[in-house]
Every structure is written in structure tokens, then in C-alpha cells.
Amino acid sequence: MAFEGLSERLQKAFSGLRRKGKVSESDIRDAMREIRLALLEADVNFDVVKTFIKNVRTKALGAEVLESLTPSQQIIKIVNDELVKTMGEAAVPLNKAPHIPTVIMMAGLQGAGKTTTVGKLSKYLMDNDSARPLLIAADVYRPAAIDQLQTIGKQLNVPVFEMGTDVDPVEIVRQGLATAKENKNDYVLIDTAGRLQIDEKLMNELKNIKELAHPNDILLVDDAMTGQAAVDVAKGFNEQLDITGVVLTKLDGDTRGGAALSIRAVTGKPIKFIGQGEKMDALDVFYPDRMANRILG
Numbered sequence: 001m002a003f004e005g006l007s008e009r010l011q012k013a014f015s016g017l018r019r020k021g022k023v024s025e026s027d028i029r030d031a032m033r034e035i036r037l038a039l040l041e042a043d044v045n046f047d048v049v050k051t052f053i054k055n056v057r058t059k060a061l062g063a064e065v066l067e068s069l070t071p072s073q074q075i076i077k078i079v080n081d082e083l084v085k086t087m088g089e090a091a092v093p094l095n096k097a098p099h100i101p102t103v104i105m106m107a108g109l110q111g112a113g114k115t116t117t118v119g120k121l122s123k124y125l126m127d128n129d130s131a132r133p134l135l136i137a138a139d140v141y142r143p144a145a146i147d148q149l150q151t152i153g154k155q156l157n158v159p160v161f162e163m164g165t166d167v168d169p170v171e172i173v174r175q176g177l178a179t180a181k182e183n184k185n186d187y188v189l190i191d192t193a194g195r196l197q198i199d200e201k202l203m204n205e206l207k208n209i210k211e212l213a214h215p216n217d218i219l220l221v222d223d224a225m226t227g228q229a230a231v232d233v234a235k236g237f238n239e240q241l242d243i244t245g246v247v248l249t250k251l252d253g254d255t256r257g258g259a260a261l262s263i264r265a266v267t268g269k270p271i272k273f274i275g276q277g278e279k280m281d282a283l284d285v286f287y288p289d290r291m292a293n294r295i296l297g
């Protein structure tokens with residue numbers, strides 16, 4: 001289960017305080033040390049942990065907590081609030097174009113779940129915004145990617161625009177957008193190529209697609225299971241592409257939590273959705289407060 005280790009470690013830190021009626025400064029320092037270790041073990045970015053602990057410590061050492069009759073509850077609340085703050089406070093919705101179509105460009109490394117997420121997001125938009133999306137298959141390097149998108153399109157009854165694998169992806173996107181305008185699709189989701197790692201060729205291609213398509217959202221699909229690496233990927237894509245948000249996938253796995261807790265603080269960009277399974281309905285809006293509840297168990 002996701003965050004299991006982190007939840008357990010945090011509970012342990014709190015239970016040390018719960019056993020006491022009144023707490024001393026040194027009790028709080030002990031608890032802070034445990035919380036710090038819990039976060040580091042969960043693969044939370046080092047700088048994020050530093051800021052987190054500093055903020056919680058300042059509040060926890062305040063007179064309100066030290067003189068309180070329920071110090072552990074107060075500290076749990078302080079930690080909860082800081083978790084929510086670290087993850088960005090409120091859910092951030094998708095951007096919508098003033099005139100159709102709204103264009104959403106999906107990017108990410110191979111295997112992160114990009115093609116699957118294109119399907120999931122189109123279903124989400126149909127269910128929640130009565131959308132009539134068009135999917136553009138611009139991943140011309142991974143041989144099975146176009147077939148995979150076609151299969152998803154058939155399953156969801158969503159049209160897929162493709163030109164095979166021998167055409168420049170920028171040209172595919174150009175013609176795909178023209179088709180969407182003709183057919184009055186209100187959303188266009190572009191499935192772009194992924195690679196095993198960030199490289200210049202990939203980024204140049206994505207920049208060219210961005211320049212042509214003027215996407216309303218550029219969503220990085222990022223694999224939560226990869227922990228710190230997911231944070232580095234988000235940083236890299238953001239620096240190159242100025243993404244508008246992240247879809248954090250595979251939160252149904254036993255991810256430790258580092259990516260969920262670090263991405264917003266490190267990149268300044270919100271996690272907009274989370275993927276929680278392989279099925280088309282396994283996509284949820286990311287709510288920092290619900291995630292904090294999940295982490296605190």
C-alpha cells in the first residue's frame with residue numbers, strides 16, 4: 001500500500017507524545033527527529049524535509065502546544081497542515097481554452113503511464129465535462145504506442161488521429177488539430193513520445209509541438225514508484241517545457257510517498273491528477289488535504 005512505511009513511522013512519532021500528559025521541549029525535539037527520519041526514508045526531497053521540519057518545529061515549540069492538555073493532537077494537526085501546504089493547499093483544475101478546442105499535451109518518460117493516462121483523462125473529461133475529445137497519436141518511436149492508443153480509443157469510443165510512425169510528430173499534431181477544428185472536438189489530447197531518460201532530441205521535439213499547439217495544459221505523466229527520480233524528472237521537464245502540472249501515476253502501488261510530497265515544493269507546479277490503477281477509471285483529482293489524511297492514516 002502507498003505511504004505505508006511513512007504512515008507507520010509518523011504514527012510512532014506521535015505515539016511517543018500521546019503517552020505523555022504534558023510534553024517538554026525535548027519530547028518535541030525527539031518527535032521532530034523521528035518525523036524527519038520518516039520523511040527522509042519515504043524518499044522526500046532533502047530540502048523539502050528541511051523546510052517542513054523547520055516550519056513544524058517552530059509551531060510545535062510554541063506556547064500553545066507546550067501548555068496544551070492535548071499536545072499530541074495539536075502536533076498532529078500542525079504536521080497535517082504542513083503536509084497540505086507542502087503539496088499545494090488546494091486542488092488545481094485543468095485550464096480551459098476560451099474557444100474550443102482545449103489542448104492538453106501529455107509528456108513523460110517511457111513506461112510512466114502516459115498513453116494509459118491519455119485514455120483515463122479523456123474518460124474523465126467525458127464523464128465530468130461531457131467532452132467530445134480527439135486523441136492525437138504523436139508517439140512515433142515506441143512501435144506499440146499507436147496501437148495501444150487505438151485500442152484505448154475503441155474501448156472508450158473516442159476518435160484517435162494518427163498518421164503512422166513515418167511522419168514528423170509536429171506534422172501529425174498540425175493535422176490532428178486541423179481535424180479537431182473541422183470536427184468541432186472540444187478537447188484535444190496529444191500523446192507525445194517518451195524515452196528512457198530526458199535527452200535533447202526528446203525535449204526539442206516536445207518544444208516544437210508546444211510551439212505549434214499552444215497547449216492550455218502541459219501535463220507531465222510521472223511514475224510515483226520511482227521516488228526521487230520522479231522529482232528529478234519533474235524538475236527536468238519543467239525547466240525545459242514549463243509544464244503546467246503533473247499526473248502522478250501508480251499511487252496504487254507501494255510507493256513510499258517522496259514524489260507526492262516533493263514535486264510541488266521542488267518545481268512550483270501542481271500535481272493535478274493521480275493514477276491509481278491500470279483501468280480507465282483509475283484517475284482522480286489530486287486533493288492535498290485528502291492525501292495528507294491518507295498519509296497520516
Ligand code: GDP
Nearest residue numbers: 110111112113114115116249250275276277278
Ligand atoms: P507510457 O510508455 O508512458 O505511454 O506508459 P503506458 O501508458 O504504456 O503504461 C506503462 C504501464 O504502466 C502499463 O502497464 C500501464 O497499465 C501501467 N500504468 C499506468 N498508469 C498506472 C497506474 O496508475 N497504476 C498502475 N498500477 N499501473 C499503471
